[in-house]
Amino acid sequence: MSETAKLKIGDNSYEFPLIEGSENELAIDIKTLRGVSNGVITIDPGYKNTGACKSAITFLNGEKGVLRYRGYSIEDLAEKANFLEVAYLLIFGELPTKDQLVKFHADIKDKAIVDDDVRKILDAFPKTAHPMGILSSLTSALTAFNPSSVNVDSDEEMYQAIVKIMGKLPVLVSWAMRKINGLPLNYGSNSLGYVENVMSMMFSKPNEEYTINPIVRDALNKLLILHADHEQNCSTSTVRIVGSSHAGLFASLSAGISALWGPLHGGANQAVLEMLEAIKEDGGDTKKYMAKAKDKNDPFRLMGFGHRVYKNFDPRAKIIKVAADQVLNDLGIDDPILDVAKSLEQEALNDPYFVDRKLYPNVDFYSGIIYRAMGIPVEMFTVMFALGRLPGWIAQWREMRLGKEPIGRPRQIYTGETLREFKAVQKR
Numbered sequence: 153m154s155e156t157a158k159l160k161i162g163d164n165s166y167e168f169p170l171i172e173g174s175e176n177e178l179a180i181d182i183k184t185l186r187g188v189s190n191g192v193i194t195i196d197p198g199y200k201n202t203g204a205c206k207s208a209i210t211f212l213n214g215e216k217g218v219l220r221y222r223g224y225s226i227e228d229l230a231e232k233a234n235f236l237e238v239a240y241l242l243i244f245g246e247l248p249t250k251d252q253l254v255k256f257h258a259d260i261k262d263k264a265i266v267d268d269d270v271r272k273i274l275d276a277f278p279k280t281a282h283p284m285g286i287l288s289s290l291t292s293a294l295t296a297f298n299p300s301s302v303n304v305d306s307d308e309e310m311y312q313a314i315v316k317i318m319g320k321l322p323v324l325v326s327w328a329m330r331k332i333n334g335l336p337l338n339y340g341s342n343s344l345g346y347v348e349n350v351m352s353m354m355f356s357k358p359n360e361e362y363t364i365n366p367i368v369r370d371a372l373n374k375l376l377i378l379h380a381d382h383e384q385n386c387s388t389s390t391v392r393i394v395g396s397s398h399a400g401l402f403a404s405l406s407a408g409i410s411a412l413w414g415p416l417h418g419g420a421n422q423a424v425l426e427m428l429e430a431i432k433e434d435g436g437d438t439k440k441y442m443a444k445a446k447d448k449n450d451p452f453r454l455m456g457f458g459h460r461v462y463k464n465f466d467p468r469a470k471i472i473k474v475a476a477d478q479v480l481n482d483l484g485i486d487d488p489i490l491d492v493a494k495s496l497e498q499e500a501l502n503d504p505y506f507v508d509r510k511l512y513p514n515v516d517f518y519s520g521i522i523y524r525a526m527g528i529p530v531e532m533f534t535v536m537f538a539l540g541r542l543p544g545w546i547a548q549w550r551e552m553r554l555g556k557e558p559i560g561r562p563r564q565i566y567t568g569e570t571l572r573e574f575k576a577v578q579k580r
């Protein structure tokens with residue numbers, strides 16, 4: 153693309169190159185703007201029109217409802233792949249060969265022990281602590297136990313930091329859940345697959361042998377894959393920007409976990425289930441809640457609806473909706489909140505307020521129903537999202553570090569007081 157973008161400010165004109173992505177997306181490269189224009193910057197709250205980086209990891213087209221990891225469609229991966237090979241694909245760019253996958257898994261298993269002193273930190277949290285707070289704190293604490301993961305200047309150091317956190321984060325996730333359920337902490341088993349081991353660590357009881365339910369395993373595998381990356385969302389951008397100061401991988405991930413916690417982001421999956429539960433308790437009158445969601449004087453929003461980028465069906469939501477039906481059928485669970493969810497969806501899809509604003513169900517709308525059917529407590533839903541998003545965050549952090557991106561440091565337009573004279577407190 154040889155065209156340029158022209159900008160006129162007063163009597164001055166400037167030209168900027170256009171950058172074209174592999175899917176023909178266009179961007180105006182304004183890197184030189186401030187320098188050539190004597191300090192003019194662009195402003196874009198919420199970064200709705202601002203690209204923060206070039207990335208070869210995930211492609212999404214929100215208008216068409218397309219999501220691909222490294223060129224592979226999310227539908228294909230959710231149907232055919234396992235989570236560990238998707239993690240490898242995201243982080244290293246290609247699907248692993250059999251040998252590469254075996255080695256990757258062996259390296260992860262080798263590093264999966266979490267220092268026993270981390271248990272003492274976990275013990276100090278109250279039982280009522282939200283597990284996202286626990287996960288973020290313990291992920292950050294891991295830095296102290298693994299100082300070599302901070303300065304990762306060689307490929308080997310980077311690889312070691314990656315396999316360590318791929319091994320240790322599932323342990324922290326399961327410990328956070330076991331604390332809620334009052335179960336003794338464990339380490340699962342190195343003889344199991346990655347997802348199977350996550351299940352064993354989360355669900356096994358000290359007094360009975362744990363058998364993997366293949367339906368639950370397949371559903372969990374699918375959910376983790378669907379959550380594994382979503383390009384420059386709030387938590388991923390957080391990981392990249394924290395990592396851009398060359399803070400360590402674990403500290404960057406801890407910041408990403410905190411960003412994910414918010415109800416406008418990953419925290420929505422907990423909020424959706426609580427909303428569906430509240431509607432059911434209130435008699436199941438979905439029309440009443442639709443009216444609340446549309447009322448601009450009412451802070452209520454239909455959780456699990458709308459997305460910054462998707463202005464069409466979230467392709468992940470389509471897959472999860474089918475999976476929710478399958479899991480509930482297979483497990484023989486009749487969950488009335490699935491009916492509440494389905495009627496809310498139908499009403500929203502036919503309501504001009506939602507249609508005009510292109511508000512469709514997002515990834516979080518049905519995921520909580522599956523998590524609940526699996527026996528995962530509602531506070532753990534966003535933690536499960538974090539576990540799925542781990543490879544995406546790692547891939548984005550690695551790409552940022554290998555690309556030698558500069559430290560993230562936005563500008564601002566100052567709107568405060570101009571210079572004022574200080575008055576001593578007695579004179580104020």
Ligand code: ACO
Nearest residue numbers: 415416417418420445453454455456457458459460509514
């Ligand atoms: N319920 C009711 N109205 C909504 C909703 C909703 N869930 N979402 C957006 N709207 C309305 C807004 O009020 C606004 O209306 P207006 O134009 O009349 O003022 C319009 O739709 C546009 O909404 P914005 O908030 O400007 O859109 P934005 O892109 O900033 O926000 C977001 C996207 C945060 C996801 C929003 O849709 C939302 O709050 N949804 C509910 C929370 C949720 O499900 N989050 C999970 C997102 S997926 C993820 O992070 C994994």
